[in-house]
Amino acid sequence: MSAFQIVFLLIALLTLFSALMVVFARKTIHSAFWLILALFGVAATFATLAASFFVVIQVAVYIGAIAILIIFTVMLTRRSMEESGDQLLPGWGWAALVVLIVFGGLVFMLLQWQGIFQPPQVLTAGGENLENLGMALVMPDRYVIPFEVASVLLVAAMIGAIYVAGDHKKRS
């Protein structure tokens, strides 16, 4: 087993453990902090693949923005979010069944793919070509429509947030 594989296994264990703790933690705020650790583990996985752009974006977007948003909402509802009763809901068996089917499906799909058995390719200097990514996002035959749809969605969310937060008393 090479050092690379050991590092990967350690990161994977850390990520999976913190992902489990997100579900099992009793306080919602602890779940949020465990979630940050899990997302950090994913960033570390990107780092072992030498994809520095994705590392940085993962940290900036997920840890810098979304996690903070979650924590904000949790903190503003501090007392009501502490769980003390039984953590299992009545229908947990069905949920476990669905999870097992999805997990089995994913493993099956991955085993069909040859690339999973090969060691990762070592990127040459400049091999991570960001220009291609940028071009692909604005090329009409590639991802321009999903990209624009996402932008419209974000603008709509922003306008909605401003409307919700706005002062309506003045008009009435």
Next chain:
Amino acid sequence: MTNWLEDPIRWIAEWLYSVLVGWGILPSVADVILMITGAAILSTLALLWVLFLIWFERKLIGRIQDRFGPNRVGPWGIFQSVADMIKIFTKEYITPQGADKVLYNLAPVLAVASVLLIWAVLPFTRSIMGVNLNVGVVYIVAVGGGGVLAILMAGYASNNKYAFLGASRAVAQLISYEVPMVISLLVPVLLAGSMGLNDIVQAQSVPYLVMAPVAALVFFITSMAETGRAPFDLVEAESELVAGYNTEYSGLKFGMFFVGEFLHSFTAALLFAVLFLGGWRGPFVDQVPLLGLVYLFIKTMVIYFLIILVRASVPRFRIDQMMDLNWKVLTPLSILSFLVTAVIAKVLEGQFLFQVLGLLAGNVILLVLFMEWGERRNKRNRRPMVSQPRPLATPASDETSMAQS
């Protein structure tokens, strides 16, 4: 082997490497050992440098306020911070009742770490730097998120209303000011055609302060707000919030927040020097690369001096003024400056001199127009008074009662 005079740090590193390999250590392990040593030395030096910064700032603010500042320990009081440091080491740690122990202890560590992580990508000379990350600018933004997280942790885990209020305020401020900061960071990236900090320095044959003064101004103001110092220190407005998110911290844990804040504002000055003043560039730097370090520190100290000057002379903002400044002034200004820079740089591509002059003229025109527009808007809608002055004896008319409700 490189020449030791030309590049002493690399020379030492290569010498150490050969010694380690000579001892029979595997080359890959020797690499890791060297990296860890370098990181440890850099962060230790940065933290020790804070001792000087604290003395410098106290002395300077003392002079501005017509006092002596520290003057008892050592010549000009220069060892005052050392004495303070020893005192803070010996103080008791107090953990408040009901605190979330793990998060409470993790927060100060994260606060210092998030600042020190920025130092990993700063180019000190042409070759002395942690890593020449090709996404350095985004890395800086991403790492800044760690500081926000630390404040949140401290505020939540302290189990104290004032700490929590302070943390909410701090996070609102930091997240808001990140928007114009990121947009103004885009301008040097656009001009240099790279996100790596060393590439940005290398591309600055003319400092970007000349080519993009508006972006530099926005970055200066927002980075000051990001460090949470006066005039943006309403995070720890004593009369409203006790001491903000670090109210419950004592001893070295408070010291870490304190050191983190000082180091952060120095790092902001360092970043400004790298991004807008040409970093290590200067005369004769090609012959003697180590001179770059001197140039970088001179430029940084000038900016740091300015930051302290602003801190000493401007009163604290109210929260609505702070948000107004961010969303109504800095954000549109940074977006406009980005657009203007992109258009002018593209139109005048190829003729370097015209490009520089065009960018300078464009930026100055933008700034003048923007200020004129702001002035007019201010005249048009003056801030309303909270309640109209009225004589005590008369009953309230409809208008005043409306205004009060």
